[in-house]
Amino acid sequence: MQIALKEAKAAQARGEVPVGAVIVSAAGEVLAQAGNRTLEFKDPSAHAEIVAIREACQRLDSERLIDCDLYVTLEPCTMCAGLISFARIRRLYFAAYDEKSGGIEQGAAFFAQKTCHHTPETYGGIMESDAARLLCDFFRAKR
Amino acid sequence: MQIALKEAKAAQARGEVPVGAVIVSAAGEVLAQAGNRTLEFKDPSAHAEIVAIREACQRLDSERLIDCDLYVTLEPCTMCAGLISFARIRRLYFAAYDEKSGGIEQGAAFFAQKTCHHTPETYGGIMESDAARLLCDFFRAKR
Numbered sequence: 001m002q003i004a005l006k007e008a009k010a011a012q013a014r015g016e017v018p019v020g021a022v023i024v025s026a027a028g029e030v031l032a033q034a035g036n037r038t039l040e041f042k043d044p045s046a047h048a049e050i051v052a053i054r055e056a057c058q059r060l061d062s063e064r065l066i067d068c069d070l071y072v073t074l075e076p077c078t079m080c081a082g083l084i085s086f087a088r089i090r091r092l093y094f095a096a097y098d099e100k101s102g103g104i105e106q107g108a109a110f111f112a113q114k115t116c117h118h119t120p121e122t123y124g125g126i127m128e129s130d131a132a133r134l135l136c137d138f139f140r141a142k143r
Numbered sequence: 144m145q146i147a148l149k150e151a152k153a154a155q156a157r158g159e160v161p162v163g164a165v166i167v168s169a170a171g172e173v174l175a176q177a178g179n180r181t182l183e184f185k186d187p188s189a190h191a192e193i194v195a196i197r198e199a200c201q202r203l204d205s206e207r208l209i210d211c212d213l214y215v216t217l218e219p220c221t222m223c224a225g226l227i228s229f230a231r232i233r234r235l236y237f238a239a240y241d242e243k244s245g246g247i248e249q250g251a252a253f254f255a256q257k258t259c260h261h262t263p264e265t266y267g268g269i270m271e272s273d274a275a276r277l278l279c280d281f282f283r284a285k286r
Contacts, residue, residue, distance in 0.1 A: 043197050044206045044229040045188065054186055063187045078253050079225025082246070086187040086222065100258065103225070107258025108251035110221050115243065115250025 001071050001095060001127045003033050007048065008073045008134055011035030018134045019074045021048035023056040026067035026090075032056040048072060049080040053087050064088045073131040075124060078103030081110040085118045092120045095131030144214050144238060144270045146176050150191065151216045151277055154178030161277045162217045164191035166199040169210035169233075175199040191215060192223040196230050207231045216274040218267060221246030224253040228261045235263045238274030 007020025016036040023032045032055035037046040049072050056065055069091040076084060076094065081103035084092060094104070103110050104122060111119040150163025159179040166174045175198035180189040192215050199208055212234040219227060219237065224246035227235060237247070246253050247265060254262040 038206050042200050042204055042206045044200065045193055045197060045226050050188055054188060057185050057187065061185055063181050063185045077225055078246075078251060078256070078258065079222050079229065082220055082222025082225065083188050101260070102258060103221075103251075107256040108221060108246075108253050110251050113221070113250040115221065115245060117244070 001073070001093065003030065004048075004071045004073050004095070005127065005130055005134070007033050007035040008131065011037070011048065012134065012138055014040060016040065018138050019048045019072065021052040021070060021072040023052050023065065023089075024069045024071065031059050031065075031068065045079070047077065047080050049076055050083055053083055053089075057087065066090070069093065070120075071126075073127075074098050074135065075102035075104050077101050078108040078110060081108065084120060085110065085116050088118050089120045092122045093126050094122075094124050095127045096135060097124060097128070144216070144236065146173065147191075147214045147216050147238070148270065148273055148277070150176050150178040151274065154180070154191065155277065155281055157183060159183065161281050162191045162215065164195040164213060164215040166195050166208065166232075167212045167214065174202050174208075174211065188222070190220065190223050192219055193226055196226055196232075200230065209233070212236065213263075214269075216270075217241050217278065218245035218247050220244050221251040221253060224251070227263060228253065228259050231261050232263045235265045236269045237265075237267050238270045239278060240267060240271070 004020040008018040012018035034051035075098040147163040151161040155161035177194035218241040
């Protein structure tokens with residue numbers, strides 16, 4: 001999660017919403033790390049989780065990340081929850097909860113739906129205060 | 144939707160699940176058209192809708208597709224529903240309903256959630272039987 005926070009800070013420095021994500025293999029190797037790049041890439045799908053998952057898939061030459069874990073600094077949105085399930089992520093660790101747009105614990109609560117065909121073990125609130133502070137500072141500066 | 148069906152058939156010819164998508168501008172211009180490419184690209188996010196939205200965003204040099212419409216041969220999944228909302232798609236037209244994995248009319252029903260901050264006008268069942276037949280034939284041949 002330390003690496004994910006570093007990626008979040010790097011995203012902030014680029015003017016993006018500060019969210020970072022890391023994919024770790026079963027052997028503990030970092031397969032991919034990324035921050036938000038929606039503005040830079042002009043791509044609304046370029047959330048940190050999606051950029052990291054796509055990169056890890058390229059690295060493993062597979063459209064599934066069996067036995068891989070995802071660390072992300074913010075509760076994934078509904079779109080990212082969908083991809084996390086498709087990619088067969090084993091464990092999801094996230095930091096801050098996202099009441100406004102989260103797709104795990106609120107709203108769509110995708111992993112609890114019958115249309116979800118793979119549910120990762122999920123742990124929220126890991127280093128929550130660090131990630132939340134980063135996001136609060138970012139949005140306060142924006143206003 | 145005719146073009147989307149053609150993209151779905153092209154996807155099938157590549158061994159992918161036959162789903163196709165088209166983005167049309169307010170002026171009626173086709174900005175992007177795509178089929179599923181998850182296996183070819185080794186990318187679980189490469190659903191037809193996502194490939195088409197990303198391409199249209201690149202073409203418009205914008206992370207939002209204001210006043211653009213999306214035609215897709217299958218009810219979008221939860222992941223795609225999320226991206227459709229983020230991209231600010233104006234109208235969504237889809238063909239077949241997807242009871243197993245749809246994210247619009249069932250399961251997450253994302254557009255009805257308070258975590259969804261842009262909801263397109265949505266029309267399901269357009270040329271439904273053509274799209275459904277394509278999918279049924281594909282999965283029957285797979286079994």
